[in-house]
Amino acid sequence: MGETPKTRLIITVDGPAGSGKTTTAKEIAARLGYRHLDSGALYRALTYALLKAGIRKSDWPRLTSDDLSGLGVRAEASVGVVDLYLGGALLGDELRTPEVTRDVAAVAKLRVVRIWLLDIQRNLGLHGSLVADGRDMGSVVFPDADLKVFLVASLEERARRRLLQDTGLHPTESEVVAEAARIHARDAIDSARELSPLRCPEGALEIDTTKLEFEEQVLAILTRVIDLTE
Numbered sequence: 414m415g416e417t418p419k420t421r422l423i424i425t426v427d428g429p430a431g432s433g434k435t436t437t438a439k440e441i442a443a444r445l446g447y448r449h450l451d452s453g454a455l456y457r458a459l460t461y462a463l464l465k466a467g468i469r470k471s472d473w474p475r476l477t478s479d480d481l482s483g484l485g486v487r488a489e490a491s492v493g494v495v496d497l498y499l500g501g502a503l504l505g506d507e508l509r510t511p512e513v514t515r516d517v518a519a520v521a522k523l524r525v526v527r528i529w530l531l532d533i534q535r536n537l538g539l540h541g542s543l544v545a546d547g548r549d550m551g552s553v554v555f556p557d558a559d560l561k562v563f564l565v566a567s568l569e570e571r572a573r574r575r576l577l578q579d580t581g582l583h584p585t586e587s588e589v590v591a592e593a594a595r596i597h598a599r600d601a602i603d604s605a606r607e608l609s610p611l612r613c614p615e616g617a618l619e620i621d622t623t624k625l626e627f628e629e630q631v632l633a634i635l636t637r638v639i640d641l642t643e
């Protein structure tokens with residue numbers, strides 16, 4: 414007899430910037446009727462709140478968890494998604510501005526920030542049925558996840574996808590080169606930082622999406638899910 418099938422899984426999707434983890438995780442969650450957690454958006458929400466509150470970047474390393482709580486960032490589980498609020502305002506496009514993108518890696522490397530976000534993220538996974546994407550979902554936040562996925566793609570392809578996603582237009586070669594340099598710089602910070610560096614979690618299904626169609630990578634993951642749930 415085989416193992417008992419699992420239900421209400423926790424699935425983690427990690428990978429470097431532009432590897433397609435957020436769009437992939439969102440699609441997997443939608444097809445399974447699970448909730449999607451974009452953990453990068455949590456780091457972005459804190460960055461946006463710090464910038465909006467006018468707290469100088471040079472003061473960020475001295476932030477306390479009370480300071481973070483005082484910013485008014487909240488995560489609320491909703492149907493299929495996790496909504497982020499600053500005070501009463503639902504956050505959306507504000508999280509993707511060049512200013513937030515420029516400064517978010519500096520926020521994500523702070524110990525106090527990672528600890529402050531840990532409970533919030535784990536609480537969202539308490540009842541399972543979650544697809545969480547980020548950098549440390551499988552390695553730190555949900556080490557007992559039922560399925561861990563690690564997506565990679567060439568730097569150039571990741572730059573191309575990011576630009577297409579952000580502008581809706583096919584980028585020129587020089588735009589791709591410039592974006593690749595920015596992504597490379599962020600990857601370097603995310604991979605080299607002391608806390609929760611970007612790593613392929615042990616036992617993860619690693620998928621190189623450089624030459625894959627979106628549907629192919631989604632199916633590669635869903636096939637694993639079916640193996641676990643049947």
Ligand code: DC
Nearest residue numbers: 452453454456517518521547548549
């Ligand atoms: O995936 P993204 O570009 O929205 O991530 C924004 C930043 O947050 C990026 O610098 C990496 C960081 N991040 C992290 O450190 N840990 C996560 N689980 C998710 C994102």
